[in-house]
Amino acid sequence: MESITGIQTTDEPSMQSYFRQVLVLFLSSFSIILLTSQVTDLKQPTGSYFGQSPPGAVPERFAKGIIPDDLHSIPVFSADGKTVYYKPLDNTGIMVMKMKQSKWSKAIPLFVNDEVGNSDDPCISHSGNSLYFSSYNKEQNREYIYYCDQEDTDKCIPQKPSGELNTLDLHWQFSVTGNGNVYFSSNGNIYCSVFSSGTYEKPYKLDSGINSDYSECTPYVSQDENMMIFSRSNADKPDLFISTKGEDGKWQKARKLGPGINTAGHEMCPYISPDGKYFFFLSSREGLFSAYWVNANVLSNS
Numbered sequence: 001m002e003s004i005t006g007i008q009t010t011d012e013p014s015m016q017s018y019f020r021q022v023l024v025l026f027l028s029s030f031s032i033i034l035l036t037s038q039v040t041d042l043k044q045p046t047g048s049y050f051g052q053s054p055p056g057a058v059p060e061r062f063a064k065g066i067i068p069d070d071l072h073s074i075p076v077f078s079a080d081g082k083t084v085y086y087k088p089l090d091n092t093g094i095m096v097m098k099m100k101q102s103k104w105s106k107a108i109p110l111f112v113n114d115e116v117g118n119s120d121d122p123c124i125s126h127s128g129n130s131l132y133f134s135s136y137n138k139e140q141n142r143e144y145i146y147y148c149d150q151e152d153t154d155k156c157i158p159q160k161p162s163g164e165l166n167t168l169d170l171h172w173q174f175s176v177t178g179n180g181n182v183y184f185s186s187n188g189n190i191y192c193s194v195f196s197s198g199t200y201e202k203p204y205k206l207d208s209g210i211n212s213d214y215s216e217c218t219p220y221v222s223q224d225e226n227m228m229i230f231s232r233s234n235a236d237k238p239d240l241f242i243s244t245k246g247e248d249g250k251w252q253k254a255r256k257l258g259p260g261i262n263t264a265g266h267e268m269c270p271y272i273s274p275d276g277k278y279f280f281f282l283s284s285r286e287g288l289f290s291a292y293w294v295n296a297n298v299l300s301n302s
Contacts, residue, residue, distance in 0.1 A: 046102045048081050055278065058260060059294040062280065066104075070288040073121050073173065074269040074280050079128035081274065085110065086122065089289060093119040094133060116146075116158055126178045126223040128274075131156060134170060143170040145182065163200030165193045171217060173269050178223035185217035190230060209243055209251035220270040229270035229299075230254070240267045240281060242299065260298065272296055 045051050050063045067075055073087035073094075082099040094110040110133075111119055118136035120143075125132065132147045135158070144166050148156035160166065165182055168191060174184035180195030184203075189211045191203040210216060212232065219230040226245045231238040232254070239262040243254040261267060265285035272279055279296045282289045 044106075045104045049077075049278075050104060055294050057295055057298055059281075059283070059292040061286075062291040062293045064290075067291055069290050071282055071291055072289070074271045074282055075291055076122050076124055076271060077274055078124060079274045085124075085131070085133075086291075087120045091118070093117075094122050110156055121173050123174060123176055124274075125176045125180070126274075130176075132174070132176055132182075134174070145170060145174065145184070161200050162198065163193070164202045165200035168203050173218040173220070175219050175221040177221050177225045179225065181221075181225065183219045183221045183228070185219065185230075188215035188217070190216045190219050206251060209253050218269045220272065222272070228254075229257075229272075231268040231270070232256075237264075237266050238268050240270055258298070258301075261294070 045063075045066055050066050052063055062075070067086060068088045070089040071086060072089045073085075075084050075086040077084050084097050085094055087094050092109060093116070095107040096110045097107050098105045110116075110122075116135055117138070119133050120136065121134040123132040124130070125147075130147045130149060132145060134143045134145055136143050144160065146158040146160055148158055161182075168184075168186040171185050171187075174182055176182050182193045182195070182200065184191055184193075186203070190206050192206060193203040194201045205211065210228065210230070215233040215238075216230055217233075217238075219228055221228045227242065228244075228251065229240060229242050232241050233239075240257045241254040242257055243251045246252050256262060257267075261281070263283065263285045265283050266289070267281055267283050268289075269282040270279070271281065273296075277296055278293045279299055280291060280293045283292050284290075285292075
């Protein structure tokens with residue numbers, strides 16, 4: 001169609017169709033950008049404890065969809081809460097995530113290219129200066145405890161602690177107190193190796209306040225060395241127990257934590273966050289060994 005000026009023009013219906021197509025393309029592109037942004041946000045959590053709502057007196061799954069569902073170690077946080085270590089229930093070794101400018105990085109292996117084989121059981125000293133962990137030696141068919149200084153947070157150079165700490169077989173989670181003493185499980189009993197004059201003394205077996213005719217393992221000990229939480233397995237399954245030291249300095253008879261913590265599943269690997277606010281542990285109550293957390297005040301009522 002020609003206008004009165006003789007210039008070729010487009011029919012009005014065609015122009016409307018053209019603008020509708022442009023609008024559809026624009027809205028589609030905007031939707032893709034918005035959805036991509038949302039997915040990115042889901043993959044990159046933000047804030048303390050991955051932005052999770054703090055738990056109350058009832059244990060809740062921790063960071064579902066961020067931390068793997070099936071774990072061999074509980075997630076442990078650095079003193080400033082900006083680094084977390086955990087071990088999935090597979091052969092990938094210890095994984096680490098770091099928070100920078102409130103955003104958490106993706107999980108990456110702490111060790112690469114088989115630098116350290118079968119790394120497991122991360123444990124940060126209460127001072128925050130050292131990261132301890134275990135490594136399984138296939139040739140000797142046993143685990144050893146190692147540590148690395150945290151001054152260089154981008155590189156962990158493993159070192160064996162001096163002294164007699166590694167003279168006994170080790171199994172699963174261990175704990176380092178404020179004075180450097182290490183509590184660990186060996187052959188179904190909990191031992192302590194005292195750190196003195198820069199070296200570790202021969203481990204000694206704890207008395208009947210902690211050890212029993214059943215099997216004890218995965219101890220967590222407070223910084224002041226006055227409280228211990230650990231798992232005890234009878235012929236059925238492991239549950240979590242707690243003990244404190246009496247006025248005589250000896251561990252009192254351990255008592256089982258309440259039904260809100262222990263269930264028909266397996267409960268193991270206790271841990272209290274560096275800020276003292278939350279009690280973490282592994283539980284198989286939903287079928288897999290997943291991380292749960294609860295307000296640490298529940299321990300005062302146990």
